[in-house]
Amino acid sequence: MAPLKSWLKIDSSSHFSLHNLPFGIISTTANPDPHPAVAIGDQVLDLAVFTAGNGFSALSIIQPHQAVFSRPTLNDFAALGRPMHRVVREYLQSVLLEDSPFPGVLKENSSLRHNALLSQKDCRMHMPMQITDYTDFYAGLHHAYNVGVLFRGPQNALQPNYKHLPVGYHGRAGSVVVSGTPIRRPNGQNLTDPAVKEPVLGPCRKLDMELELGCFVCKPSKMGDPVRIDDAADHLFGIVLMNDWSARDIQAWEYVPLGPFNSKNFGTSISAWVVLMDALEPFASTGLHNDMKTLPYLDEKGKKTHYDISLSVNLSTASGSSSTICKTTATNLLFSFPQMLAHHTVGGCPFNVGDVLGSGTISGESKSQKGCLLEQSENGKISITLDGGQDRMFLEDGDTITIGGVCDGEQGSLVGFGECSGKILPAIQIEP
């Protein structure tokens, strides 16, 4: 498909081509209340201003719902459902198209253009959704295998349940933050000297990141009502990049028998722009082959429900060096988001609009494709040499991790996520 051309100037390397149009929540000096916008090139279309300026005049179906474009989160827009997301996104595409069928709406409306099209760098980004519940899965097969090898050896690397169901745990909704929010190194209990068996309290010494995708739910499901695998796609709003920051030493001490807790709940970062499922459809792909036959409630019958997204992790240090420490693709998952949702609800767990599913760490097979430092450093045994010569096993104060992601498309029609970044601040001193 030839790239769609806009009357707006859009750099051909932009993640936010006319093929994308991701939704986010911005504020500006002129309008400091967070409200929705769509990213286009290096600009945004301010949807509150666009709506107030009668921008949706040619789309009657959205008119009873236009209040969603002045809300502080995207939840109410998401709740309108996938058919409405499709109509709104395609309408905005048509408004921005070089040969727009509605030139009077924006292209030839200089006043609205002036007010509604803002430079991205003048916008502050906010949490795109109010997250109601957050679940983190573990669907990255290579990651689970690599971690299993580190702790249990290659014979027992994967637990017996691993290929039969998407393993997951409930995360902390309240500690999910938008890209750019600094992350403070957590204090926590850890066992410095296993021989003594007495834990100490102190700053995490194995601070890690995890390369993940997050997927927002847009359709509620009631307690007791499973979402069938064939219906699951209708429940998905869009995808963001996610960094599930992890404190490996705290995790090792606390996690038996109920799973990770303080090792995860000090912060989880997501990218600011939600790429809608429809924008990702052209990049639909299969995930990793599952050599176990899944039970019928997880059987997607060959449907392509993964996405071919090139992912990267950059580590920049306080001293200014910048290194790409991981490159992989989002197809390195054994279970898809529809499978995660079908499994999550099979026992009747209810869902609200704004619930988010994390994929689990996405790693490829080779070392440079490993999506966390625990894997790359083999739990602190092997140094990673950064550009400029510094070594890392885990993150140091002042380090910034930036996850990037873009679908494998051609220049001029890129569908990307922007970035998900966070800088490590030093731990606070706990009073003696």
Next chain:
Amino acid sequence: MAPLKSWLKIDSSSHFSLHNLPFGIISTTANPDPHPAVAIGDQVLDLAVFTAGNGFSALSIIQPHQAVFSRPTLNDFAALGRPMHRVVREYLQSVLLEDSPFPGVLKENSSLRHNALLSQKDCRMHMPMQITDYTDFYAGLHHAYNVGVLFRGPQNALQPNYKHLPVGYHGRAGSVVVSGTPIRRPNGQNLTDPAVKEPVLGPCRKLDMELELGCFVCKPSKMGDPVRIDDAADHLFGIVLMNDWSARDIQAWEYVPLGPFNSKNFGTSISAWVVLMDALEPFASTGLHNDMKTLPYLDEKGKKTHYDISLSVNLSTASGSSSTICKTTATNLLFSFPQMLAHHTVGGCPFNVGDVLGSGTISGESKSQKGCLLEQSENGKISITLDGGQDRMFLEDGDTITIGGVCDGEQGSLVGFGECSGKILPAIQIEP
């Protein structure tokens, strides 16, 4: 202390004496929008009506905040903080006192009395709080020990971390429901034949309950800011009874390595009336002795932060039999709610008003004090004989579990929780 007497007729066996005044959310035929009320004897004081009728005329400090009494949850009232909860509760006590200093407010105001005092049986109860995040701990030492013995034997019953920190996991906020809500038996993956290693999908065959307390947080804390143990009590709003329904067969298959998931998220019940921390203060007690020295951030310096609450579990069957299957006390906890909060936040996990902490299953040492069927039946090895002769190892369809709780006080001044009940509905049939 002699019981406080009210001009209202209150049965001396009522959980809702003048010493209690718990807060909840009701609706009535006349006012179907959920709104706050206080329980008193077998009646409630409708706070929306009381406020509209100028009931707070003699309490100027609450007047700028009176809108909290028309909200659909108690979150906004909770957010006013513990000093305000104290003032409001003591004012309502004084209004209801036989020798009320404010007789004109209600006692001698027949119109407001008629409109604001309703029979509890005419009120529908709703979720008292909008739960933002739900954490379930595992602080019942005897429970953890008993379960550990079942799965790992007496030598390794408690994990090495157990006495050093309150072990916990993130639960599903969206599946916490108010007492009276039926609970549908979940379907899920389980391993019927471990030799085959192929799981099947089907209705849970080891459906269990867990006797717990839940404690609501009323004061937010920011990401990165720990709540000190000495400040933690100021963050606690009140306590409810909690039943953390559990699917033991699903749990056994799914829980490695990330903890319980679908085995818990199909439903958690709480009692409808939130007993404020101040009402519990006269019953403050110590918990179980910890023979490990806790780290300073968990050291309560001997403060009494547990409560002497007599707890019971009743199982009534579809055929009409009713049996008390457990009697224990809430002092059977190794860690208190202030310790749970201090630990939960030590790494910087943020808290919102409406977050809830579950204590974990509360069991005493003897068989009749065990707070779940997994313990009582030794994971399905020993039958429990109910009144009327039926046997149980786990719950059957049509069974109703009712948790009761009341502080050890004298008749006429009881501080109790009412009940937390839920009836098991049969699993839905999953399409083949």
